[in-house]
Amino acid sequence: MSSWLDYTINGLIVGNVYALVAVGLALIFGVSRLINFAQGSIYLVGAYIGWVAVVQLHTPLPLTIIVVAVAAAIVGLIIERFGLRPLQNSVRIAPLLATIGISFVLDQLVMLTFSPNPRALPSQLPEVRFQVGNGTIGPLDLLIAGVGITSALLLFVFLRYSKLGWAVRAASQDRDAAMQMGVDVNRVNQAVFGIAAALGGVSGMLVGMYYNQIDTAMSLQATLKGVVAEVVGGAGNVPGAVIGSLLLGLVESYGVAVFGTSYRNLFAFLLLVVVLVLRPNGLFASARQAPPEPLTGTFIAPSRPVRIPRWALAVAAAGFAILPLFPVSFYVLQTLINAWLLGMLALSLTLVAGTIGQVSLGHAALLAIGAYTSALLSLTLNVPVGLAVIGGGLMSAALGTLLISPSFRLRGHYVSIATLAIGEIVSLVILNWESVTRGPIGISGIPPLSLFGYDLISPTPIYWFSFAVMVVLALLQGRLLTSHLGRSFRAIRDDDIAARAYGLSLNRYKSLAFIFGGFAAGVSGGIAAHLYSYINHETFNTQQSILALTVVILGGLGNVVGAILGSVALVGLPEVFRIAAEYRILIYGIVLLLLVRFRPQGLLGTM
Amino acid sequence: MAEQLNSMLSLRGLTRRFGGLTAVDAIDLDLAKGGLVSIIGPNGAGKTTLFNLVTGIDRPDAGTVHFEGQDITGLSPERLAAAGIARTFQLGRVFGNLSVMDNVLIGAHTRLRAVKPAVPAIGPLLELGLALLRPASVQAEEERLREEVKAILARFGERLLPRIDQPAYSLSYANRRRVEIARALALQPRLLLLDEPTAGMNPTETSEMQALVAELNAEGLTILLIEHKLEMVMRLSDRVIVMDEGKKIAEGSGEDVRSDPKVIEAYLGHGLSGTTEQESAA
Numbered sequence: 001m002s003s004w005l006d007y008t009i010n011g012l013i014v015g016n017v018y019a020l021v022a023v024g025l026a027l028i029f030g031v032s033r034l035i036n037f038a039q040g041s042i043y044l045v046g047a048y049i050g051w052v053a054v055v056q057l058h059t060p061l062p063l064t065i066i067v068v069a070v071a072a073a074i075v076g077l078i079i080e081r082f083g084l085r086p087l088q089n090s091v092r093i094a095p096l097l098a099t100i101g102i103s104f105v106l107d108q109l110v111m112l113t114f115s116p117n118p119r120a121l122p123s124q125l126p127e128v129r130f131q132v133g134n135g136t137i138g139p140l141d142l143l144i145a146g147v148g149i150t151s152a153l154l155l156f157v158f159l160r161y162s163k164l165g166w167a168v169r170a171a172s173q174d175r176d177a178a179m180q181m182g183v184d185v186n187r188v189n190q191a192v193f194g195i196a197a198a199l200g201g202v203s204g205m206l207v208g209m210y211y212n213q214i215d216t217a218m219s220l221q222a223t224l225k226g227v228v229a230e231v232v233g234g235a236g237n238v239p240g241a242v243i244g245s246l247l248l249g250l251v252e253s254y255g256v257a258v259f260g261t262s263y264r265n266l267f268a269f270l271l272l273v274v275v276l277v278l279r280p281n282g283l284f285a286s287a288r289q290a291p292p293e294p295l296t297g298t299f300i301a302p303s304r305p306v307r308i309p310r311w312a313l314a315v316a317a318a319g320f321a322i323l324p325l326f327p328v329s330f331y332v333l334q335t336l337i338n339a340w341l342l343g344m345l346a347l348s349l350t351l352v353a354g355t356i357g358q359v360s361l362g363h364a365a366l367l368a369i370g371a372y373t374s375a376l377l378s379l380t381l382n383v384p385v386g387l388a389v390i391g392g393g394l395m396s397a398a399l400g401t402l403l404i405s406p407s408f409r410l411r412g413h414y415v416s417i418a419t420l421a422i423g424e425i426v427s428l429v430i431l432n433w434e435s436v437t438r439g440p441i442g443i444s445g446i447p448p449l450s451l452f453g454y455d456l457i458s459p460t461p462i463y464w465f466s467f468a469v470m471v472v473l474a475l476l477q478g479r480l481l482t483s484h485l486g487r488s489f490r491a492i493r494d495d496d497i498a499a500r501a502y503g504l505s506l507n508r509y510k511s512l513a514f515i516f517g518g519f520a521a522g523v524s525g526g527i528a529a530h531l532y533s534y535i536n537h538e539t540f541n542t543q544q545s546i547l548a549l550t551v552v553i554l555g556g557l558g559n560v561v562g563a564i565l566g567s568v569a570l571v572g573l574p575e576v577f578r579i580a581a582e583y584r585i586l587i588y589g590i591v592l593l594l595l596v597r598f599r600p601q602g603l604l605g606t607m
Numbered sequence: 608m609a610e611q612l613n614s615m616l617s618l619r620g621l622t623r624r625f626g627g628l629t630a631v632d633a634i635d636l637d638l639a640k641g642g643l644v645s646i647i648g649p650n651g652a653g654k655t656t657l658f659n660l661v662t663g664i665d666r667p668d669a670g671t672v673h674f675e676g677q678d679i680t681g682l683s684p685e686r687l688a689a690a691g692i693a694r695t696f697q698l699g700r701v702f703g704n705l706s707v708m709d710n711v712l713i714g715a716h717t718r719l720r721a722v723k724p725a726v727p728a729i730g731p732l733l734e735l736g737l738a739l740l741r742p743a744s745v746q747a748e749e750e751r752l753r754e755e756v757k758a759i760l761a762r763f764g765e766r767l768l769p770r771i772d773q774p775a776y777s778l779s780y781a782n783r784r785r786v787e788i789a790r791a792l793a794l795q796p797r798l799l800l801l802d803e804p805t806a807g808m809n810p811t812e813t814s815e816m817q818a819l820v821a822e823l824n825a826e827g828l829t830i831l832l833i834e835h836k837l838e839m840v841m842r843l844s845d846r847v848i849v850m851d852e853g854k855k856i857a858e859g860s861g862e863d864v865r866s867d868p869k870v871i872e873a874y875l876g877h878g879l880s881g882t883t884e885q886e887s888a889a
Contacts, residue, residue: 300704302703302704302774302776302777304774476739479739479741480735480738480739483722483738483739483741484712484716484719484722484738484749485734485735485738487705487709487712487713488713488716490702490704490705490709491702491705491709491710491713493704494702494703494704494705495700495701495702495703497664497684497700498696498700498701498702499702499713500664500683500684500685500688501662501663501664501684501688501693501694502688502693502713502714502716502717502790502794503684503685503688503689503716503717503794504685504713504716505685508731511731512731512734512735515732515735516735606704607704
């Protein structure tokens with residue numbers, strides 16, 4: 001039993017680190033009602049600045065901590081000033097999208113500067129272990145605990161006794177009232193982002209030292225863990241975030257003790273989903289309370305969509321349909337096939353994120369479900385590929401909707417968190433459920449696309465097939481939008497309280513949106529599986545979810561034609577300009593940021 | 608109990624607390640079928656919270672709500688809408704990106720039958736299929752509701768009809784209030800709750816709204832009204848209830864209430880003592 005103490009100590013230490021991230025998130029949420037998706041990127045930046053300081057500059061530990069804290073705080077201030085402050089008066093979705101874009105830009109910049117390969121971040125403390133009961137703790141454990149407790153105390157003193165701290169608390173209770181009383185909300189935001197970033201950066205450095213390894217995948221994990229801890233503790237609740245973090249650390253540590261390391265994250269995300277289902281306001285939240293009435297603000301940017309005449313669409317569709325009859329290179333066809341597959345995913349996402357307002361960040365999981373279902377149906381049960389793809393779509397619709405359903409009672413930013421976590425859960429289940437999914441080995445030898453007994457091997461028939469499927473899905477979705485369901489979805493997006501007051505059940509209509517959207521995404525994933533002939537748990541990753549989101553914003557939220565136009569643009573333009581693969585995600589992130597700032601309604605307008 | 612049987616809406620001991628604050632404190636209220644009762648009181652008195660409790664947006668900590676003799680305490684807003692309770696919101700909650708037509712059509716959502724068959728379990732999937740296929744019955748229903756919406760909008764003269772295809776966010780404040788009322792009427796409610804329908808309206812617009820409310824009431828619609836404009840309250844109401852700090856401090860005809868010293872004190876006293884006016888808790 002000696003190891004239990006070790007696991008407990010380890011859980012508390014790790015929890016302490018999560019607390020540094022979660023407290024920052026809670027501060028920001030308290031003041032701006034924003035879940036800062038870039039918090040993990042600051043943590044990543046902190047880890048790499050720590051690496052530069054320790055390995056290149058050989059700074060002593062106290063100086064390292066100060067350097068990291070100051071540098072990370074500066075990054076935080078830059079994010080606040082240039083990324084978020086210009087969006088203060090924009091629609092509710094804007095700052096959320098901005099932090100997602102910032103996070104991708106920062107991660108890619110770190111990756112381009114330092115390469116994606118993991119690096120060792122040596123601890124600057126002596127390698128001794130102290131015996132505690134039957135377990136041991138090292139000086140780094142004590143340092144992490146010390147930093148955690150010290151920063152919590154400093155924060156407490158700051159919030160309680162300094163004038164700026166009062167202003168922060170006032171602004172988090174009632175922003176408008178605080179502003180009328182002369183509180184400079186911009187300064188409060190600066191202070192909060194600076195503190196949150198400093199805490200996040202230091203925590204990234206400490207974790208890097210703890211595991212003696214840093215890599216660029218840390219960012220997303222940190223955001224997720226911090227958010228899980230914050231939500232468990234109750235959003236915006238600083239002491240709650242600390243307790244939530246310790247709880248999360250313990251749950252993970254015990255989970256690892258019982259089931260093994262590959263289950264660590266699964267426990268974290270399951271904890272999140274359980275809390276969201278049972279106590280969506282966190283474990284320590286005060287009683288239920290109706291959200292305040294919105295004044296004039298809407299969730300998405302109001303705009304009049306660009307009306308494209310039907311004949312123009314028909315001409316464009318016909319043009320793309322006869323394209324392979326002309327002497328175009330296979331390369332062009334291949335690029336457009338990718339665009340059509342992305343187009344199906346974007347149709348799905350523009351329905352759930354745009355039309356009904358559930359900004360899903362785990363949409364690639366629907367691709368994965370469709371791909372695995374279709375691959376396994378055709379490989380193990382010898383189902384004809386055409387039917388297997390439809391099976392993939394149906395499975396994605398059913399399973400995707402079921403998995404996402406715990407998030408139906410959530411609003412705004414919480415939906416994004418929940419879908420991000422659910423996407424991670426899907427990927428982890430695929431990794432760990434070896435008897436069905438073949439685990440980390442992946443599935444190889446997936447049969448090629450075939451229709452009525454004819455294999456589609458050459459690009460031309462594959463092009464026609466994927467284009468036809470996408471057009472059918474787009475036409476169906478267009479028809480859906482003009483039905484009573486279209487207006488019901490949009491009403492729920494614009495004001496869910498008023499929608500409920502007129503008899504619209506949120507569960508029912510969010511389910512229908514995810515069923516329809518899940519089918520389109522699943523079909524896309526299914527087709528992709530048969531094209532690639534090999535898939536594994538990383539084939540469909542968060543980057544694809546973000547790419548799809550950028551496409552959807554570019555085209556205009558909820559806009560069917562926009563989703564397709566955006567796909568062609570974002571797949572095609574990098575090819576036209578021959579942009580190297582490693583710069584593409586950076587460019588998607590920058591495009592997202594520029595769109596949110598300068599054209600939030602996208603190219604063709606929100607619907 | 609006899610009174611409770613005849614009444615459309617009856618509240619008994621309805622209470623809602625937020626932390627240390629009792630926003631609604633043991634309110635009793637009876638509203639007869641076809642009647643019009645007004646609730647007045649200073650800001651923060653608990654009027655809107657009371658509306659939220661009746662319409663299921665918030666749940667009471669104690670007390671009961673009966674609607675047409677049935678206990679509806681704590682039911683979801685969806686069920687209450689289906690039962691025939693419609694409301695408007697104090698600060699206006701139109702669907703900003705929907706056209707005027709679509710906004711009002713949402714009001715008729717509970718009356719959809721052809722496209723929303725009452726089949727357990729697979730009902731939602733049928734609804735999806737019918738929405739995509741749109742057989743003649745579904746098209747006819749949609750067409751009928753669209754005509755009905757135009758008839759409802761015609762009650763507001765030329766205020767809304769010319770703007771029927773415009774998104775609601777582009778409307779003036781007063782027109783958004785009208786859209787809310789049109790949306791409530793599209794539900795064909797048996798009980799209508801109006802939360803300050805004339806807030807932000809000029810005198811001409813207010814008198815138009817007053818005439819409309821009077822007309823609806825004369826047509827037999829039962830109405831519970833929150834209103835600050837006392838002139839309008841006096842003219843329209845069968846009975847007036849005065850709330851202050853969550854409690855009912857007076858009830859009676861408009862004349863009785865107007866001369867009640869407790870009411871005068873509530874308005875003037877609180878107005879001068881400068882308690883915070885928090886509309887969200889109102």
